[in-house]
Amino acid sequence: MSEATAPSLLRTARIDDVAACLRAVERDDAAAVPVLDERDKAALAEAAAKLTYxxxxxxxxxxxxxxxxxFWLTRDIPAGSVLEHCRDAVEALVNAALRxxxxxxxxxxxxxETVAQWYExxxxxxxxxxxxxxxRYLVALLVMRGDGDFYIVDDRRGSNPRHIPAPEGSLLLMRQPGFGAEDRHPFHTLRTVYSDRLILTFRHDSRRDA
Incomplete structure (x- = not known):
């Protein structure tokens, strides 16, 4: 992969900002932090647009x-692609912040697990x-393009909605069981989608732990 196409997550994102985001997740169940510059957003969105959903x-x-x-989705992320590299970079960024x-x-x-999702x-x-x-632990959603209203809610009826701003270029982190003192996983919803929204969702699957 050439330097021109590799995303610069670890150079443009501030680890301390991600650490502060994790503390906000402990308090609010989810939070977002900017991690992508304009070049990275464009490169990732272009690669994601070429996938078959x-x-x-x-x-x-x-x-x-x-x-x-x-929405549309795919788990078929090409090996060695800029999208696979992005998963590794996000994982490294989150773990550096945890430290x-x-x-x-x-x-x-x-x-x-990596899933690409496209919301019209x-x-x-x-x-x-x-x-x-x-x-377990965390779900990470990288917003490559688009705008939509993400909420944490209390139940399936959508009670007590708490809006979590996550504009394009941001990494949204949401707790799962094993994160913090409270062993819970919150209800959440994506309401109005204003423009084509491309995201990568990353999850830690406990069934694959050694």
């Missing part, structure tokens, strides 16, 4: 546990839901 199921589960969603904290709210993370403009990208408990 499939539409997510419009509804997952039934009854009170139903989740409604309107700045005493005590650290969780062990070092390994992002086993919509009034509801995904309804209130929680990620499975098998995903």
């Amino acid at each position: 499939k539409r997510a199921k419009p509804q997952v589960n039934e009854g009170e546990k139903a989740v409604y969603q309107d 700045r904290l005493d005590p650290a709210p969780c062990p070092p993370v390994t992002f086993h 403009p919509t009034t509801c990208g995904i309804s209130p839901h929680r990620d499975p408990k098998t995903f």
